Amino acid sequence: MDWPALSLSLHLALWTCAILIPMGVVIARTLAFRPPRAKGLIEALIALPLVLPPTVLGYYLMVLMGNATPFGQAWAALTGRSLVFTFEGLLIASVLFNLPFAVQPLQRAFDAIPPNLREAAWVGGMSAWTTFCRVELPIAWPGLLSALVLTFAHTLGEFGVVLMVGGSIPGETKTIAIAIYDRVQAFDDAAAGIMSMFLLLFSFLTIGLVYALGGRVARRRG
Amino acid sequence: MDWPALSLSLHLALWTCAILIPMGVVIARTLAFRPPRAKGLIEALIALPLVLPPTVLGYYLMVLMGNATPFGQAWAALTGRSLVFTFEGLLIASVLFNLPFAVQPLQRAFDAIPPNLREAAWVGGMSAWTTFCRVELPIAWPGLLSALVLTFAHTLGEFGVVLMVGGSIPGETKTIAIAIYDRVQAFDDAAAGIMSMFLLLFSFLTIGLVYALGGRVARRRG
Amino acid sequence: ASAAPARAADAPVVAAASDLKFALEEIAARFRAEGGRDLRLTFGSSGNFARQIEQGAPFEIFLSADEEYVFRLADKGLMSDRGQLYAIGRIALVASHGSPLALDAGLAGLRDALAHDRIKRFAIANPEHAPYGRAAEQALRHAGLWDRLRPTLVLGENVSQAAQFATSSSAQGGIVAYSLALAPAVSQVARHVLLPAEWHLPLNQRMALAKNAGATAKAFYAYLGGKPARDIFIRYGFTLPGESS
Amino acid sequence: MECDGVAWFDSAAGVRLSPQERRVGFVFQDYALFPHMTALGNIVSALGHLPSRARAARARDLLAMVHLEGLEGRRPDDLSGGQRQRVALARALARDPAVLLLDEPFSAVDQVTRGKLHRELAQLRRAVRVPIVLVTHDLEEAGRLADRMTILHQGRTLQTGRPFDILARPDNALVARLVGQRNVFEGEIAAHSAERGVMLLRWGPITLEVRDDPRFAAGDRVAWMVPAAGIILHRRDRPSRGEHENPVHGVVEEYVPLGDTAQVAMRVDGDADTVLAFAVSTHVAGRNGIKPGVAIAVSLLAEAIHLMAA
């Protein structure tokens, strides 16, 4: 077991969730409660990572974040580090790549909140922020959990994008998925098998958990 | 533009849809209308491909379908061809990999059909099959469309699994996603760029279409 | 009825290591021009191909970047014989035109850049499984730079990706296959210098015919040992067996 | 289970007809119209037993029967609640059913439309001559439309009979309350007075004369009720001879004038928990100065008092 790679993957997954979930909540709430004119366009943009080959997405991200672009230069000037081949770059790529996995369940969850519950909270004197914390979040909780676990598990398994922008630097960009691939390439089937099993079990447990929770909620509604 | 690769990808995408959508409909209907005890388990199993690194999934599929396993041997004995590194093998892998993309929207669509509409059809004298064709399918249509387009677009973009199971044989298993990656590796940015743009536009249009349709349906319900 | 689209006249599939990308395409074109039948070339990591051949991949010729893979497959009885050495790979130090790195065969420029902290990122192929990555590691160890360079290393999945990284704006240089450095697409964006062959174990590139190889594959296999092919290999920076560099 | 001579469900004989075979017209509580079909399409969908040429014409006839000519092409979303209900009814009739089941068919419709639909259903019943089972929470609706009525409560059948009988003579206090009687109390039979054909009913401090009822004997605890119409206000303006019948004194608790009649709730003197509810005509109430807090007296008509098992 490549523990540094696993630790890195867990770090990446946690950070991705930490950035993406609040972002996803803001996006999903906006799309659900104050749908802008270009709603369909925005939804299509968010869903794009689903259909672009991850390696291709990764390649363009590498070019975009590279030192040759204004964005990459600005980042380098600000932080003193380049974005490609760093954890930060990986994180940005991971956030972009996971966007649809986080936004879609969140949007469904916020869509399902009856508008008059929010109105009831307002006429009951709750501020917009209190309404969000005490009414919207608890009711959207299963969707939030679903977004959280999907993003987390999917980041653990992400390969193509990380391969392109990461550079497989141990401790910095060599995630567990890359480590498994490297072991496979090195004909080390035993190590690859153990790590795969671990990932598989972990994924299975987390998804099973989400669905069990989702199912319980559905039953309570039905 | 690598036309044989594009044609192969389109073939693969169409066949994947042709096999996966009916399969997905059967699975989704069962989970929605006659949920078995192990519903959560089955849903977790179906969702697994979402979280396993595609190359790892591809590697194990390759081993599983290879000539060393009973399954691979049986296939070879039956068809006279091996399964890995053929279009058929790719198709099986693609179907497995896209399972969650097809089943999830379908399941949501069938879940949303009020049970008493089916009962109304039965007491109105419709057979189970007529009910399916004339009531369930038209009502689940947006979900079906969503499953169709997601599966189609995602197959076009699939890379890791195809690389491992297919072996990137031109005209047989070298899809557009692999071709783009090849061009990137060959420093042929122009060709990679054109092919990527094409895929991107295609994906954007199809997803935009699905969301526009989905949105219209949601508005009619709301 | 097969679901597959019409196959390109069942032209044999040749699996070749990524470092051959440009050389082999030229040789195949020439083979065709000289009346040979059609071929289908596929490039990737040698390890991957070896694994796929074990699972029954229909490759009729396998050109490995590492002869170990050919031996391994031959020992399992998957190839017609232990094959033949067709080229010996060389490695080169490359840097994009914008890089501050000064190139020289003795790696003095690299040493200097390291001393002045001008190397942020340096790309090689993954030494865990890529032969060119192993060679790069050996060369850097020989030059006594490995430990200094190690924290800056970014690893390509194969030597092509390493070249991609090395010539990108985000790395200051890298060590890749000389054959790739010579390719027009790379030489347009990057400078290079050949590194001494003695700094690393020879990159013996071995090829073999599959058991089921057909006539076309056999003809091409033979063609690869002929003069036109050897000339092209040499032009792309390979050393040939029996010749000194 | 049997219907119209055909067994639907007979576990002994292994008979268990599928819904498709049952020939039952079902109007669902929420109509369950197919949202993707037009009004006509919804009806045609239940005409599978006709040759396909004949279906459209028959569907048009059925639409006309429920007064929806011209709305053939509308989808359920574009119909009002009452119109949807009628499409559902036409679809249920399309199967030529042996029995028509209506599950709260009027609960989603406003009061005026409801009245209209009641009258239409009554006409339809004469026209189509199939048994109709109607489920409703609305007692007036049940009384209006039904030949026979069954009171179900928490899954149990409490009483079955003609609506009039159930409303006038509920079997027990629970049924009485469920059918909307507010004056339901408990008491004890004090004595028989066979020569006069009456019994005496002890109700707290008050003793009432009631019709002789052979089911009960002196000393029995009973439930009893008096309908609002059996409570007569003693007028202050012109006392009448009826005032000797079961006089009860109390104080007006609630006075709700409502059009021609006014609802009055009177708290009975000597028993603060007991309230009698009855109606008087608004002008009578006005002439008598009825308002909360005023002391009044009423008579409970002996004929109207109904005794039930406790």
Add this chain to the structure above:
Amino acid sequence: MECDGVAWFDSAAGVRLSPQERRVGFVFQDYALFPHMTALGNIVSALGHLPSRARAARARDLLAMVHLEGLEGRRPDDLSGGQRQRVALARALARDPAVLLLDEPFSAVDQVTRGKLHRELAQLRRAVRVPIVLVTHDLEEAGRLADRMTILHQGRTLQTGRPFDILARPDNALVARLVGQRNVFEGEIAAHSAERGVMLLRWGPITLEVRDDPRFAAGDRVAWMVPAAGIILHRRDRPSRGEHENPVHGVVEEYVPLGDTAQVAMRVDGDADTVLAFAVSTHVAGRNGIKPGVAIAVSLLAEAIHLMAA
């Protein structure tokens, strides 16, 4: 817009209070209780203006006020419809509102519970002394509970006034029909007969005597209505002198006995489209042999006939 001396919305002065500032108690049509909070939690959620220590106690008081002691810990899913309604009411009162808005608060509750809740709301109104705006489709409910009533139809205000006045004297035929009057017709003023204080109203082949109404002149087309209570059946068993007043002959079209009283619809002779609806007591109907097809006569009380603009 102004409420209790505070402007809520004044576009000129730029005043536009947010929902949080409006101090309005709102009971939503579907209650809109927070499904993840207990009954107590739902009420506490609207007590943000109190110090947090005081909230639970106040919420308990409010729950007690709506008779839900002991159900503090239940979630909305585990409450019956009537209990949910009461939690919603308590939550609305929690804000100490300047006005209470109730949107069809009783539509989801069955008849018996509804009656109970009506009485509780009437008591509550006396207890909390805030203006209450109640939206309902149920006319009886409105009449029962309201001091003032406004009839809204398709977004327009048709009539505002005391319930009794609107029910007895609707402004026009539409209001009359909306408030449930079935006997609404058209006619023409034939003549004034000022010395007797009456007018003559021509109604198809029939001429009716009605009270003098200075708003109308001879020759005017008018709408008119007669409430069910203004239609008196001519008894066959004991003819009375009232029968000379506006006699109308017809045939019983529908006879619906319902407890003490029976609804009768009579098709008027000479005008097949006209049906008069009225009520008689069930035993009177029985003695007179009332049933569909029987020829009967009624009097329309001149006092009860109400004329309206056509």
